[in-house]
Amino acid sequence: MDSRSHTPVTAALRLCLHALLTGLLALVAVRAVGEAAPHAGAAVALVLVMAAVYGAGAVAGTRGGAPARWGARTAAVRPEGGAEDWAETETVRPRGRAFSPPLRPGTRAVTVWLGGLCALWIVLLVLSPDALWVAFPLYFLQLHLLPTRWGVTAVLTTAAAAIVSFVAHRQEIAPGAFIGPLLGAAVAIATVLGYDALFRESERRRELIVELVATRAELAEAERTAGTLAERERLAREIHDTLAQGLSSIQLLLRAAERTLPDDAPATAHVRAAREAAQANLAEARSFVRALTPPDLEHGSLAAALERLCARTTGPGLTVRFAVSGTPVELPTPYEVALLRTAQSALANTVRHAGAGRAEITLSFMDTSVALDVVDDGRGFDPAAVPVDERGDGGFGLPAMRSRAATLGGTLSVESAPGQGTALAVTLPVSGPALGEERAA
Numbered sequence: 001m002d003s004r005s006h007t008p009v010t011a012a013l014r015l016c017l018h019a020l021l022t023g024l025l026a027l028v029a030v031r032a033v034g035e036a037a038p039h040a041g042a043a044v045a046l047v048l049v050m051a052a053v054y055g056a057g058a059v060a061g062t063r064g065g066a067p068a069r070w071g072a073r074t075a076a077v078r079p080e081g082g083a084e085d086w087a088e089t090e091t092v093r094p095r096g097r098a099f100s101p102p103l104r105p106g107t108r109a110v111t112v113w114l115g116g117l118c119a120l121w122i123v124l125l126v127l128s129p130d131a132l133w134v135a136f137p138l139y140f141l142q143l144h145l146l147p148t149r150w151g152v153t154a155v156l157t158t159a160a161a162a163i164v165s166f167v168a169h170r171q172e173i174a175p176g177a178f179i180g181p182l183l184g185a186a187v188a189i190a191t192v193l194g195y196d197a198l199f200r201e202s203e204r205r206r207e208l209i210v211e212l213v214a215t216r217a218e219l220a221e222a223e224r225t226a227g228t229l230a231e232r233e234r235l236a237r238e239i240h241d242t243l244a245q246g247l248s249s250i251q252l253l254l255r256a257a258e259r260t261l262p263d264d265a266p267a268t269a270h271v272r273a274a275r276e277a278a279q280a281n282l283a284e285a286r287s288f289v290r291a292l293t294p295p296d297l298e299h300g301s302l303a304a305a306l307e308r309l310c311a312r313t314t315g316p317g318l319t320v321r322f323a324v325s326g327t328p329v330e331l332p333t334p335y336e337v338a339l340l341r342t343a344q345s346a347l348a349n350t351v352r353h354a355g356a357g358r359a360e361i362t363l364s365f366m367d368t369s370v371a372l373d374v375v376d377d378g379r380g381f382d383p384a385a386v387p388v389d390e391r392g393d394g395g396f397g398l399p400a401m402r403s404r405a406a407t408l409g410g411t412l413s414v415e416s417a418p419g420q421g422t423a424l425a426v427t428l429p430v431s432g433p434a435l436g437e438e439r440a441a
Contacts, residue, residue, distance in 0.1 A: 021137040043127045050120040129169035132162040139188035159185040247282040302336040315351040326365035346374035354378025377421045
């Protein structure tokens with residue numbers, strides 16, 4: 001049983017049902033004795049037996065691990081199929097409780113118990129006309145403990161038995177003989193089915209809340225990871241652009257000064273020591289930069305990182321392919337980071353906005369430049385209509401890509417039109433001042 005259903009409300013409903021059935025049985029016994037009915041002794045004895053059977057079932061239900069839910073039920077234990085499907089939901093009896101099986105909705109044990117209780121009530125109905133009032137709590141028991149269609153059938157059968165008993169004992173046909181039992185059955189069915197609908201809706205909302213909380217935690221973790229990677233990349237750029245560049249310049253100046261000094265000059269040894277210290281610190285700075293590069297570039301080349309990116313990029317009906325053109329050459333770390341981030345940004349936009357079925361990334365190595373092309377067959381857009389936002393779309397916008405390329409002396413171009421897909425190309429120089437400065441660092 002679902003422990004969440006055992007709330008104070010359902011516990012109060014169970015207690016009310018116990019009290020109602022016990023009170024009505026007591027009323028039957030008191031009226032049989034008070035009116036000196038012909039079968040008063042048998043009626044009182046049958047009332048006691050019925051009360052004992054009911055009490056044993058209630059106790060067995062609570063001893064079965066979790067209380068039998070007189071006040072609630074779930075679809076998980078209320079199959080809508082036939083008797084075969086219903087029998088499959090029987091709960092395995094715990095060891096040591098062979099004489100006290102748990103009476104839970106949808107089990108064979110509860111069916112036998114409820115059938116015996118109804119059989120005793122029918123016999124009591126024959127002996128006393130007042131027993132028809134016990135039909136009302138039996139309605140709720142049948143609806144709670146049986147599958148929906150069997151429960152409704154049992155309720156209608158119980159109502160019919162109550163009507164027949166009333167007519168047989170009173171020897172007359174009156175509207176009240178039909179209205180009372182049928183109205184009680186309708187109220188019971190509407191109450192239980194309405195409660196079930198509310199309970200299922202509550203469970204769906206609870207599951208939705210759990211899912212939302214889990215999703216929020218995943219998003220928070222993703223944001224923390226993205227923030228960490230962005231900070232690592234920023235630190236790598238800062239170290240590369242400031243500390244590494246400065247140490248590289250110091251090393252070059254000291255090397256030039258060392259060459260101009262005679263070997264036996266007193267300052268030569270100091271200049272050489274300063275140059276070696278600058279060289280060692282430059283190597284350390286470069287190791288910091290490598291350690292702070294994106295994880296995708298830590299274990300392989302840029303081409304391998306792009307191929308892995310294409311393999312793990314998924315979308316509804318989207319296929320992503322990767323190709324390399326030309327002879328690959330080793331690129332400075334900032335170049336590799338810029339190209340990888342541009343590819344990630346472009347593919348993110350393809351998945352989120354383009355609705356494309358095919359996308360292709362091509363890394364081209366040429367004599368004087370390296371180019372990255374990202375092409376998709378999505379819905380396209382008007383590049384002139386895209387608002388200029390310095391921050392871009394959460395770091396995935398065109399301005400961010402263009403700024404990244406411009407920082408390294410490259411260019412970014414976008415060709416697109418509504419309904420005609422998108423082609424994005426970023427080109428970085430592999431010769432000239434920009435690359436010379438990167439390699440010198």
